[in-house]
Amino acid sequence: MSIKSEHVNENVRNNVRQGYADISRKGASCCGTVQTCCGSGSAEGVAKAVGYSKTELASLPEGANMGLSCGNPSAIARLKFGETVLDLGSGGL
Numbered sequence: 538m539s540i541k542s543e544h545v546n547e548n549v550r551n552n553v554r555q556g557y558a559d560i561s562r563k564g565a566s567c568c569g570t571v572q573t574c575c576g577s578g579s580a581e582g583v584a585k586a587v588g589y590s591k592t593e594l595a596s597l598p599e600g601a602n603m604g605l606s607c608g609n610p611s612a613i614a615r616l617k618f619g620e621t622v623l624d625l626g627s628g629g630l
Contacts, residue, residue: 560603580604588612 580602584594588609610622
């Protein structure tokens with residue numbers, strides 16, 4: 538990888554980190570405020586809409602559900618034993 542590519546990659550990583558940090562501090566989602574995202578009215582509503590159960594949500598640490606969910610592959614993919622899921626998410630639910 539060239540020095541220029543490494544610099545561009547680091548800039549992208551920093552921009553993504555800053556974007557998620559801003560969302561976390563403001564209590565908003567990628568779509569705007571949590572109230573408007575997906576029409577749910579709450580971070581929990583967004584997570585439930587994409588297939589997370591009450592039990593799964595209850596097991597999360599305080600503040601982990603930021604209303605940023607955009608899918609739940611383990612709930613809809615009909616995974617078979619031994620298959621692997623690569624989660625490219627933000628690390629928050």
